[in-house]
Amino acid sequence: MAEGSGNGDKSPRTERGRKTLRRLIEAAAQEFGERGFHEAAITGITQRAGVALGTFYTYFESKEEVFRALVRDMSNATRAHVAEAARGAPDRLTAERRGLAAFIAFVRERPELYRIIEEAQFVAQDEYRKHYLTFAEGYRRNLAAARARGEIADGPDELRAWALIGISVFLGMRYGLWERDLEPQEVADLAIDLASEGLRIRAP
Amino acid sequence: MAEGSGNGDKSPRTERGRKTLRRLIEAAAQEFGERGFHEAAITGITQRAGVALGTFYTYFESKEEVFRALVRDMSNATRAHVAEAARGAPDRLTAERRGLAAFIAFVRERPELYRIIEEAQFVAQDEYRKHYLTFAEGYRRNLAAARARGEIADGPDELRAWALIGISVFLGMRYGLWERDLEPQEVADLAIDLASEGLRIRAP
DNA sequence: CGCGAATCTGAAAGGCGGTTCACCTTGCGC
DNA sequence: GCGCAAGGTGAACCGCCTTTCAGATTCGCG
Numbered sequence: 001m002a003e004g005s006g007n008g009d010k011s012p013r014t015e016r017g018r019k020t021l022r023r024l025i026e027a028a029a030q031e032f033g034e035r036g037f038h039e040a041a042i043t044g045i046t047q048r049a050g051v052a053l054g055t056f057y058t059y060f061e062s063k064e065e066v067f068r069a070l071v072r073d074m075s076n077a078t079r080a081h082v083a084e085a086a087r088g089a090p091d092r093l094t095a096e097r098r099g100l101a102a103f104i105a106f107v108r109e110r111p112e113l114y115r116i117i118e119e120a121q122f123v124a125q126d127e128y129r130k131h132y133l134t135f136a137e138g139y140r141r142n143l144a145a146a147r148a149r150g151e152i153a154d155g156p157d158e159l160r161a162w163a164l165i166g167i168s169v170f171l172g173m174r175y176g177l178w179e180r181d182l183e184p185q186e187v188a189d190l191a192i193d194l195a196s197e198g199l200r201i202r203a204p
Numbered sequence: 205m206a207e208g209s210g211n212g213d214k215s216p217r218t219e220r221g222r223k224t225l226r227r228l229i230e231a232a233a234q235e236f237g238e239r240g241f242h243e244a245a246i247t248g249i250t251q252r253a254g255v256a257l258g259t260f261y262t263y264f265e266s267k268e269e270v271f272r273a274l275v276r277d278m279s280n281a282t283r284a285h286v287a288e289a290a291r292g293a294p295d296r297l298t299a300e301r302r303g304l305a306a307f308i309a310f311v312r313e314r315p316e317l318y319r320i321i322e323e324a325q326f327v328a329q330d331e332y333r334k335h336y337l338t339f340a341e342g343y344r345r346n347l348a349a350a351r352a353r354g355e356i357a358d359g360p361d362e363l364r365a366w367a368l369i370g371i372s373v374f375l376g377m378r379y380g381l382w383e384r385d386l387e388p389q390e391v392a393d394l395a396i397d398l399a400s401e402g403l404r405i406r407a408p
Numbered sequence: 409c410g411c412g413a414a415t416c417t418g419a420a421a422g423g424c425g426g427t428t429c430a431c432c433t434t435g436c437g438c
Numbered sequence: 439g440c441g442c443a444a445g446g447t448g449a450a451c452c453g454c455c456t457t458t459c460a461g462a463t464t465c466g467c468g
Binding site (some may be wrong): 218220245247248257260261266267330 | 424425426427428430434435437
C-alpha cells in the first residue's frame with residue numbers, strides 16, 4: 001500500500017485494523033470511481049466500507065490523502081499488469097502487442113482505476129506526472145535496448161515513448177472504456193502494426 | 205460563442221451586454237484555467253471581469269453552463285487552428301506535420317484551454333466525448349481520402365485516427381505544457397516521421 | 409480476569425461558495 | 439428629454455460535506 005508521504009503514522013497495529021483499512025481503500029476506489037473526487041463523499045466511503053464516519057480519520061489525514069494513495073496503487077498495479085503480460089516476449093514489438101492488449105483488457109475490467117488516474121491531473125498533479133514520467137522512462141529504456149539490439153529502426157527514444165503511451169491511453173479510452181466494438185487483441189494487433197509499419201507505403 | 209443548449213435566453217440584447225458577456229467568458233477561461241473547475245469561484249470570475257457577482261447570472265444559468273460553453277469554444281478554436289495550419293498542404297503527411305506543430309504551439313500559448321478540455325472529462329463528459337469524437341471523425345475522413353488517393357498504406361482508418369490523436373495529445377502535454385526542450389516543429393517532424401516510417405527497419 | 413492501547417462511533421462544529429432576489433442604474437428609441 | 443427594458447448590484451440564504459472530538463467498545467497480553 002506504499003505508505004508514502006506524511007500521514008502522521010496512522011498505520012494499523014492489529015489484524016482488525018488492517019482489515020478495516022483494506023475495506024476503506026476498496027470502498028474509496030469504488031466511490032471515487034463512480035462519483036469522481038469532488039462528488040465523492042467520505043460518508044459514501046465509510047458506508048460502503050460498513051464503518052462509522054470517524055473511522056475514516058483513524059487511517060487517513062484527509063480525503064486527498066486516500067486519493068493519492070489510490071493513485072499510487074493503481075499506477076503500480078497497471079505497470080505490473082502490463083509488464084507481466086509482456087514478460088518473456090521474443091522481441092520488442094511482440095512485447096508491445098501483448099502489453100497493449102493487456103492494458104486494454106485491464107481498463108475494461110477496472111474502469112474506475114482509469115478514471116481515478118486521469119482525475120489525478122486535477123487533484124494531485126504531482127502524482128499524475130510521476131505516473132506518466134515513470135511509465136515513459138520504462139518505455140524509453142525498452143526502446144533504447146531494442147534499438148541497441150537492432151530490432152527497431154534508429155530514432156528518438158523518449159519522444160517515441162510518449163507517442164506510444166499516447167496511443168495506448170487513447171485506444172484504451174476509445175476501445176476499453178467507451179465502446180467495445182473491437183477486442184483488446186485486435187486493437188493491439190492493429191495498433192502495433194501501425195507503430196511497426198507506419199503509414200507510408202512500403203516498397204515491395 | 206455557439207449559443208448552444210438550454211440557457212433560458214440569456215443572450216445580451218445590446219452592445220454593452222455583449223461586451224460584458226465577452227469579458228465574463230474570458231475571465232472564466234482564466235479562472236478555470238488557473239484553478240480548475242472546482243477550485244474556481246464565481247466571485248473569482250466576476251472579479252476578474254470587473255463586474256458584480258449577480259451579473260454572472262444575467263448571462264449564465266450556472267457555473268457548469270459557462271464551463272460547457274468554454275469547452276465548446278475551445279474545441280472549435282483548436283480544430284480551426286489546426287485545420288488552418290494544415291490547409292493547402294501538398295499531401296496528408298505534410299498536413300499532419302503542420303497540424304501537429306500548430307497544435308503544440310497552440311498549447312504553449314494557451315495552456316488554460318488544454319486544461320479545461322481535459323477536465324471536461326469529469327465535469328461535462330458529453331462535451332468531452334463530443335470533442336474527441338468530432339476530432340476523430342475528421343481525422344478518419346482525411347485518412348480515408350488519402351488512402352483512396354494512394355498516399356498512405358491500407359489500414360483501419362478509425363483506429364489510426366484515435367492513435368494519431370493520442371500521439372498529439374500526449375506530445376502536446378509533454379512538449380507543450382510540461383517542458384519545452386524541443387520546439388513544436390521538431391516534435392512534429394519526429395512524430396510524423398514515426399507515424400510515417402514506423403519502428404521496423406526498412407528494407408534498403 | 410483486568411487493564412491499557414487500539415479501534416470505533418456519530419453528533420456537531422465550521423466553512424464554503426453557488427444561487428437568489430429586491431432594488432438600483434444605464435441608455436436606446438421615440 | 440423621458441420611459442422602460444436591459445443591465446448591474448451584493449447581502450443573505452442555503453445546503454452540503456470535511457473534519458473534530460469526547461467517549462464507548464474491543465482486543466491482546468500478562
